[in-house]
Amino acid sequence: MQPMSFLKWHYTTSFRYFLYVLNNYFSFVLHYFSIPILVKTLFWRFRRLDLTEKKPGLHIEIWFSNLVENFISRLIGFIARSFIILLGIFSLCAFLIAVFVLLIFYLLFPIATLPFYYKAKKGDKIKSVTIKKLFNSSYGRFFLDKLGVSYERIVRSREMQGATPLFVPHTPPEGTEVERVIPLGPSSPSEIFLYLCENWEPLKKYLKENNISKDDLNEITLWYQKTHSFKEKILRFWEMDNLLSRGSIGSILSFGYTNFLDQYCLDVTAAYQKRSYYNLYGRKAQLKQLEESLLQEGGKSFTILTGVKGVGKHSLIYNLAEKIALHHTPIKLRDKKVLMLNTETFLSGYDKDAIPAKFIEMLEEGGRAGNVIVVVDALEKLLSSKYGVDLFSVFTKAKSYDFPPIAGVMEISYFNEICAGNDILNSIFSVVKIEEMTVEDSMKILEDFADAAFYKEKVIISYKALKLVVGLANKFLVNESKPERFIAVFNRVLADVGAKNYSIINENSVREVVSKMVGVPVSGSEEENKKLLDIERLIHKRLIDQDLAITALSKALRRVRTGVSAAKRPSGAFLFLGPTGVGKTETAKALADIYFSSEKYLIRFDMAEYQGKDALERLLGSFETGKPGVFASALKNNPFGVLLLDEIEKATSDVLNTFLTILDEGYITDAFGNKISAENLIIIATSNAGAEYIRTYLKEGNLAEKLSEELTEFVLRNKIFSPEFINRFDAVVVYKPLSNEEIALVAGLMLEKLVKRVKEEKGVVVQYTSELVDKIIKEGYDAVFGGRSVRRYIQDEVEDKIAKEILEKNLKAGDEIRL
Known part of the structure; x- marks a missing residue:
C-alpha cells in the first residue's frame, strides 16, 4: 500500500462519501419528524377537523360555539405539532453532536477507513481463484443454477480431477503447470464465467448439448448484475431510499382523517411495502405522464388509466405510490397517500338514489384531508348505468366540489364504448394508455419473481425454463395480455413444484404444468x-x-x-x-x-x-x-x-x-x-x-x-x-372408397362402440354375430353414402331394438342379449 495514495483517498473520495451519508441521515430526521410540514401547519385545526355548524341567517350562539370549538381544535393541533417539532429538534441536536464527534474521529484517525480502502481498490475484480472455489461462491452458484448445471456434476467431472486450473493476473505461481493456467488478468465474476463458457470444455459441451446461446449467457450475466446490485442496495441501509421507506411520524398530524374513504379503499401507499406487485420495466413514460396529469389545474385533476386486461394498470398505481413515498416525484406529490376505491363494494353499500351524494361526500373528505389521491377502480361502473350507476354529472361539475386528484382505472373496451366519443368527458379527463409489455421487459419481471422464489422458498429456476415460460405462455395463453400471461404460468409452475416439494424448475416441469393448465399436449412434452x-x-x-x-x-x-x-x-x-x-x-x-x-x-x-x-x-x-x-x-x-x-x-x-x-x-x-x-x-x-x-x-x-x-x-x-x-x-x-370387406370392419367398430356404451350406461351385455354384420352390409350399406349408411342402419334397426327391450322391461342391468 502507498500511504500517500491512501491518505489522498481518505481525505477526498472517502470524505465526500462520509458527508453524503451524514446528509442522508440529516434529511431523514427532518422527514421522519416532518418538521417543515408541521411548522407550516402549526396553527391549523387538529387533523383538519371542520367543526363549523352552518345555518342560514345570523345565530349568535352558533357563531360563538363554532369559534370556541375551532379554537380548541387549533389549540390541540398546536400542542401536538409543537411536541413533535420539539422532539425532532432534540433529535437533530443529538445528531449534530454525534456528527461533530464522528468528524473529529474521522479527521484524526484515518486508519479506521483502511479496510474500506482495500475493498474500494479491489472492486469486484478477482485476481486469483481456483475453478472449484469459483463455482462454490455465491456468484458461481448463481451462474450454474441459471444454466441448469448442478455444482456436484461439475465437481465430479473428469476435467475437475487432479490439478485445478487457476485464474492469475499475468504469470502463474511457481510450480503451477502453465498449460492449466488461464491468464485473464484481474476479472469480474461475469467475465470469468463468460470466458469459461467459451473455453472450458465441460461447460462448452453442456451449453452445446442444451442449446444455450451466447445471447442467453449475456442475459444471465445481466440478470446476475441486476440481482447483485439490488442486494447491495438493500444492505446499504444509509441510502436515502432505505431510510425513507421507514415512513414518518409527524406528517399524519398535518393532514385530515379519511374514515369514510378508508371503509371502501385500499391504502396503496402502505401496501406497496409488502411488495405485492411487480417492478414495471419499460413504463417510465406512462408513469411520468400519470404524475403530470395528477399535477394539472392546481392539484384538481382527473385521469383515466386504460389498457387491455393484464397489462399492469394497477401495478402502475403501486409504483406511483412507491415513488411518492421515496420522494422520487415532484414536490407537490410528496407526502400524498394513494387510496384505491373498491367500486363494487361501495356501490353495494347504498341504494342507487343515495350513491351520488355519498360519492361526493366521500371525495370531499379526501379533498379536506389534503394529502389524498383517489384511484377509482373499475371506473366504468360509475360512468354508465349499463354497468353500475351514471355519475357523469358529478365529474362534469367536479370543480364546484373540493375533490382530491382522481385517477380512474378501466379496461380499453369500456373506455372505447363510454369515453372515446364523449367530448365532455375527454375535456375533463386526461388519458394514460398502457400498452402490452414487451417480452424483454416481461422477462425482467420473471427474473425478479425467480429471485423472490429462491430467497423465500429455496426454489431454483433455470434461465431456459424461464424462457420456456414466456414461449409457452405466448403460444397457449393467447387471450391473456403481457405480462399477465407470463406471470400466470410462472405462478402455476411455482405452485406445482411447491406441491411436489421439488427445489428445481426445469423445462420439463414447465411443459407438464402448462399442459395441465390448457388441457392439451405441449410441444416437446413426453x-x-x-x-x-x-x-x-x-x-x-x-x-x-x-x-x-x-x-x-x-x-x-x-x-x-x-x-x-x-x-x-x-x-x-x-x-x-x-x-x-x-x-x-x-x-x-x-x-x-x-x-x-x-x-x-x-x-x-x-x-x-x-x-x-x-x-x-x-x-x-x-x-x-x-x-x-x-x-x-x-x-x-x-x-x-x-x-x-x-x-x-x-x-x-x-x-x-x-x-x-x-x-x-x-x-x-x-x-x-x-x-x-x-x-x-x-x-x-x-x-x-x-x-x-x-x-x-x-x-x-x-x-x-x-x-x-x-x-x-x-x-x-x-x-x-x-x-x-x-x-x-x-x-x-x-380418402378412397371402402370395399365390402372394409365396410364389414367399419360395421364391427360401430357395433363394438354400441356394446361398450350399453354396458357402461345400462349394465346390459350385448353380443352380436357375424350374421348380423352380413345383414347390416346387405340391407344397410349404400355405396353413395359409405359408412354413414351403415351407421344409420345400426341406429334404426339395432339400437332401436335394444331400446324397446329396455323400455318393455325385458332387459335390465346384468342381463345379456344376443343379436
Missing part, C-alpha cells in the same frame, strides 16, 4: 412425443384402411408440431378429399380424442349452412347490431382443439377468402376488430369434390400413391378451389 410417434396406430384403432391418408396426415402433423414447418400458423391445416362416409369426419373426431384427450375438443361447422349473402356476418359478427359471430365466438371460447369445416366447397368465395388469413397467419379478425388466435387449432377442411373422379381413377387400375397429386390437379383444373387456397394447407389428404 406425452405429445409419444402420441406423435404412434399417431398412425392410434387413429387406426378407430378408422378402417385409408393407410395413405393417415400416413400423409401423420407425417404433416409431426412436421408441424416439431417446429420444422413455419410458426405463427395453426397447429396443422389439412384438406380431406373423398367420397361421403369413408372416414374423413371420423378422422377428425379420432384426432380430437387422441391428441386432445376428448371429442369435446372438436369444433364443427357445416359450411353448407353458410352459402347466403349474410354468411360472413353470421360467422364473424355484425358491428352495426353488436351481435358476435358464431365462428369468431367458437374460436375465442375454444382456443385448443380440432376445427372441422365440413363441405368446405359449399362456402361462398368471401368466406373462403377469409379463411386464407386463418390458414396462413393463424388468426382471424372479427367484425369488431378483435384478433382471435387459431395457432393452437388443428384445422381440417373436408370436401366431397372429386368423389366420382376418385372412383373412376381407381377402377381404371391407376396407382393409389399418385391419387393425391392427380386429384389436386383435377380440383384446380375445374376451379373448385383456387391455388392460393390449396397452398395454404400442410397437406391434401385423399
Whole structure:
C-alpha cells in the first residue's frame, strides 16, 4: 500500500462519501419528524377537523360555539405539532453532536477507513481463484443454477480431477503447470464465467448439448448484475431510499382523517411495502405522464388509466405510490397517500338514489384531508348505468366540489364504448394508455419473481425454463395480455413444484404444468412425443384402411408440431378429399380424442349452412347490431382443439377468402376488430369434390400413391378451389372408397362402440354375430353414402331394438342379449 495514495483517498473520495451519508441521515430526521410540514401547519385545526355548524341567517350562539370549538381544535393541533417539532429538534441536536464527534474521529484517525480502502481498490475484480472455489461462491452458484448445471456434476467431472486450473493476473505461481493456467488478468465474476463458457470444455459441451446461446449467457450475466446490485442496495441501509421507506411520524398530524374513504379503499401507499406487485420495466413514460396529469389545474385533476386486461394498470398505481413515498416525484406529490376505491363494494353499500351524494361526500373528505389521491377502480361502473350507476354529472361539475386528484382505472373496451366519443368527458379527463409489455421487459419481471422464489422458498429456476415460460405462455395463453400471461404460468409452475416439494424448475416441469393448465399436449412434452410417434396406430384403432391418408396426415402433423414447418400458423391445416362416409369426419373426431384427450375438443361447422349473402356476418359478427359471430365466438371460447369445416366447397368465395388469413397467419379478425388466435387449432377442411373422379381413377387400375397429386390437379383444373387456397394447407389428404370387406370392419367398430356404451350406461351385455354384420352390409350399406349408411342402419334397426327391450322391461342391468 502507498500511504500517500491512501491518505489522498481518505481525505477526498472517502470524505465526500462520509458527508453524503451524514446528509442522508440529516434529511431523514427532518422527514421522519416532518418538521417543515408541521411548522407550516402549526396553527391549523387538529387533523383538519371542520367543526363549523352552518345555518342560514345570523345565530349568535352558533357563531360563538363554532369559534370556541375551532379554537380548541387549533389549540390541540398546536400542542401536538409543537411536541413533535420539539422532539425532532432534540433529535437533530443529538445528531449534530454525534456528527461533530464522528468528524473529529474521522479527521484524526484515518486508519479506521483502511479496510474500506482495500475493498474500494479491489472492486469486484478477482485476481486469483481456483475453478472449484469459483463455482462454490455465491456468484458461481448463481451462474450454474441459471444454466441448469448442478455444482456436484461439475465437481465430479473428469476435467475437475487432479490439478485445478487457476485464474492469475499475468504469470502463474511457481510450480503451477502453465498449460492449466488461464491468464485473464484481474476479472469480474461475469467475465470469468463468460470466458469459461467459451473455453472450458465441460461447460462448452453442456451449453452445446442444451442449446444455450451466447445471447442467453449475456442475459444471465445481466440478470446476475441486476440481482447483485439490488442486494447491495438493500444492505446499504444509509441510502436515502432505505431510510425513507421507514415512513414518518409527524406528517399524519398535518393532514385530515379519511374514515369514510378508508371503509371502501385500499391504502396503496402502505401496501406497496409488502411488495405485492411487480417492478414495471419499460413504463417510465406512462408513469411520468400519470404524475403530470395528477399535477394539472392546481392539484384538481382527473385521469383515466386504460389498457387491455393484464397489462399492469394497477401495478402502475403501486409504483406511483412507491415513488411518492421515496420522494422520487415532484414536490407537490410528496407526502400524498394513494387510496384505491373498491367500486363494487361501495356501490353495494347504498341504494342507487343515495350513491351520488355519498360519492361526493366521500371525495370531499379526501379533498379536506389534503394529502389524498383517489384511484377509482373499475371506473366504468360509475360512468354508465349499463354497468353500475351514471355519475357523469358529478365529474362534469367536479370543480364546484373540493375533490382530491382522481385517477380512474378501466379496461380499453369500456373506455372505447363510454369515453372515446364523449367530448365532455375527454375535456375533463386526461388519458394514460398502457400498452402490452414487451417480452424483454416481461422477462425482467420473471427474473425478479425467480429471485423472490429462491430467497423465500429455496426454489431454483433455470434461465431456459424461464424462457420456456414466456414461449409457452405466448403460444397457449393467447387471450391473456403481457405480462399477465407470463406471470400466470410462472405462478402455476411455482405452485406445482411447491406441491411436489421439488427445489428445481426445469423445462420439463414447465411443459407438464402448462399442459395441465390448457388441457392439451405441449410441444416437446413426453406425452405429445409419444402420441406423435404412434399417431398412425392410434387413429387406426378407430378408422378402417385409408393407410395413405393417415400416413400423409401423420407425417404433416409431426412436421408441424416439431417446429420444422413455419410458426405463427395453426397447429396443422389439412384438406380431406373423398367420397361421403369413408372416414374423413371420423378422422377428425379420432384426432380430437387422441391428441386432445376428448371429442369435446372438436369444433364443427357445416359450411353448407353458410352459402347466403349474410354468411360472413353470421360467422364473424355484425358491428352495426353488436351481435358476435358464431365462428369468431367458437374460436375465442375454444382456443385448443380440432376445427372441422365440413363441405368446405359449399362456402361462398368471401368466406373462403377469409379463411386464407386463418390458414396462413393463424388468426382471424372479427367484425369488431378483435384478433382471435387459431395457432393452437388443428384445422381440417373436408370436401366431397372429386368423389366420382376418385372412383373412376381407381377402377381404371391407376396407382393409389399418385391419387393425391392427380386429384389436386383435377380440383384446380375445374376451379373448385383456387391455388392460393390449396397452398395454404400442410397437406391434401385423399380418402378412397371402402370395399365390402372394409365396410364389414367399419360395421364391427360401430357395433363394438354400441356394446361398450350399453354396458357402461345400462349394465346390459350385448353380443352380436357375424350374421348380423352380413345383414347390416346387405340391407344397410349404400355405396353413395359409405359408412354413414351403415351407421344409420345400426341406429334404426339395432339400437332401436335394444331400446324397446329396455323400455318393455325385458332387459335390465346384468342381463345379456344376443343379436
